[in-house]
Amino acid sequence: LAKTTQPISMDSYEGQEVNITCSHNNIATNDYITWYQQFPSQGPRFIIQGYKTKVTNEVASLFIPADRKSSTLSLPRVSLSDTAVYYCLVGRDNYGQNFVFGPGTRLSVLP
Amino acid sequence: SQTIHQWPATLVQPVGSPLSLECTVEGTSNPNLYWYRQAAGRGLQLLFYSVGIGQISSEVPQNLSASRPQDRQFILSSKKLLLSDSGFYLCACDIQGEGAEAFFGQGTRLTVV
Numbered sequence: 435l436a437k438t439t440q441p442i443s444m445d446s447y448e449g450q451e452v453n454i455t456c457s458h459n460n461i462a463t464n465d466y467i468t469w470y471q472q473f474p475s476q477g478p479r480f481i482i483q484g485y486k487t488k489v490t491n492e493v494a495s496l497f498i499p500a501d502r503k504s505s506t507l508s509l510p511r512v513s514l515s516d517t518a519v520y521y522c523l524v525g526r527d528n529y530g531q532n533f534v535f536g537p538g539t540r541l542s543v544l545p
Numbered sequence: 546s547q548t549i550h551q552w553p554a555t556l557v558q559p560v561g562s563p564l565s566l567e568c569t570v571e572g573t574s575n576p577n578l579y580w581y582r583q584a585a586g587r588g589l590q591l592l593f594y595s596v597g598i599g600q601i602s603s604e605v606p607q608n609l610s611a612s613r614p615q616d617r618q619f620i621l622s623s624k625k626l627l628l629s630d631s632g633f634y635l636c637a638c639d640i641q642g643e644g645a646e647a648f649f650g651q652g653t654r655l656t657v658v
Contacts, residue, residue, distance in 0.1 A: 468646065477635045477649025478589070521588075533579060533637065533647045535589040 438522045443540040452509040454539050456522030459503050467498060467505045470521045472538070478521060482507070509541075517543045547572035551636050551650035558657055564609075564623040566653050568636030571617070576638040578619040579647070580611055583633040595619060631657045 439457040446452045458467070466485050470478035482489055484496040484505070495508040509516055521538040548571045558564060570576055577596050581589040591604045593611035601611050608627050612620045619636055636650040 470647075475633065475652065475654065477637065477652055478647075479649065480646045483646065519588075533639070534591055535581075537588040 438524055438536050440520075440522050440536065440539045442537065443542070445542045445544060446512055447544050448513055449511050452512050452516070452541060452543075454507045454509075454520055454522075454541070455504055456507070456524075457504045458522070458524040461502050461524050465502075465524050467496065467502075468523045468525075469494070469496065469507045470523065470535075472519045472521065478535070481520075512541075512543045514543050514545060517541060547576070547638060547640070547648050549636055549638055549648055549650035551634075551653055553653060554651065555654045556656070558626050558655065560628055560657055561625045564621070564626050564630070564655070566621040566634055566636075566655075568619040568621075568650055569617055570619075570638050573638070573640055574616060576617065576640060578613060579637040579639075580619065580621050581635040581637065583635065585632075589635065593621070626657045628657050631655055 437460060466483055468483040469481045471481050472478040482491055482494050482496045484498050486498050486502060489496045497506040507520060519538040519540050521535050523533060550569045552567060577594060579594045580592045582592055583589050592609060593601055593603055595601050595613045598613055598616055601613060608630060609621060609623050621634060623630060632655060634653045634655055637647045639647045
């Protein structure tokens, strides 16, 4: 699995857009980029996945440049309930894939 | 859709006692299964993963073991708990060949005293 690097923590205010960048310089051709969100005392939950360019769903957008060596999770107009740890994972979506989580980014949304 | 059941939600055990945490999966067959541990304020540490019945791979040498006696059952065990085994234990599954999304249970918070 490609190693990922994210900021340890970020602070934001309600209503702002938050962008969390993940570096994955050793990403392989078959690797997808997936982001998870974890609230305290809960298991992580899937947010979004992409391979290249831009992906958007009802929760977030994922921006992936052409070289795919980084990706940016964008959360529009965050609220207090978006306070959580966000993990970036890079790996293949094939049989036997292992999910290895890094330390993630702890996002604190302030009123 | 798949659902993961983990129990118990919380557990307090004395040092040296045995441990058995069970995880069962509904809504899919032949999943990949995972056990993770998360220390307070830390990231998730992958402990074990399994691609089939009786097939267990260990990521970290430790005081714990895992077994998969049935396709949708994954058990985490210890013969003698250590204080350092305290943490939040999560079971997860993903669907083989269908994408990179993992589904997590609600976790078990283990405190070894």
